[in-house]
Amino acid sequence: MIKLVRTNSDHPDFMALVKQLDAYLAIIDGEDHAFYDQFNKIDKIKHVVVAYFNNQPTACGAIKEYLPNTMEVKRMYTSTASRGKGMATQVLTELENWAAELGYQKCVLETGKRQEDAVALYQKNGYLLIPNYGQYATITNSVCFEKALS
Template identity: 45%
Template sequence: MDSIVKVVQTTSENSDFLSLIKTFDEYLWERYPELKTNYWGNNIIELNRNVVVIYLDEKPVACGCFKKYDKNTIEIKRMFVSPEARGLGLAQRVLQELELWAKQLNYSVSVLETLHKQQEAINLYQKVGYAIVDNYGPYIGLDKSVCMKKEI
């Protein structure tokens, strides 16, 4: 029997999103304990009206969001897929949904930051057209950050 995939546009107040982000943060701090003090402030989720949660058979398994970076640019944040749902193309689906939503809101550029050990994420972003750029904003001078950009 095929799994049922449901994509929901929501806000950062969504309890399933908050639960996924809690799991994501635990994963990041386990993998990168040395970076917690440098990065913690960049991962605080203020009220965000542009959140996508993907459900697999009614279980929340993937998420992401974006926030306005400047007049034409969004910044992708908090991309995460639960370990049991990896390899199903859900991260790419979250990204596509976020980019489409941003385009509907008249944004034309997307930027994001990931960490150097996140090779799977870097590969995914490059596969869908993101290019590595100089670190921007809060990531300037942080050598573990990999910043990327794409015209959407």
């Protein structure tokens, strides 16, 4: 059974999952990891979702305001052993619902081109490719997406 918990970045299970995420990204991103890492600090994030499978923390994600009408999806991760069970989609949907409840009209996000599973997840969930934004505007290994919230 999957249980979703809304919390913040101080939650110990979120912090533990983010450590796993950072270790994974250090391998995937290689020498680009230090650049991306500077934009992935987790202190003071107010909107975090942690997914539990059989009471074990297995997936997470967060949103933070990017523009007054836009939330940015950050720190999406599913533990390696738990992939393929739909948890990432459930976390993402919960984050989108939360953003909509807070009055935001869309979500944006950045992921790496090398993260093919992440790209597929976002496309499967209705995210559309947009020009790279903000600090990612000139980064060729990044891809950015956007989704209007209903």
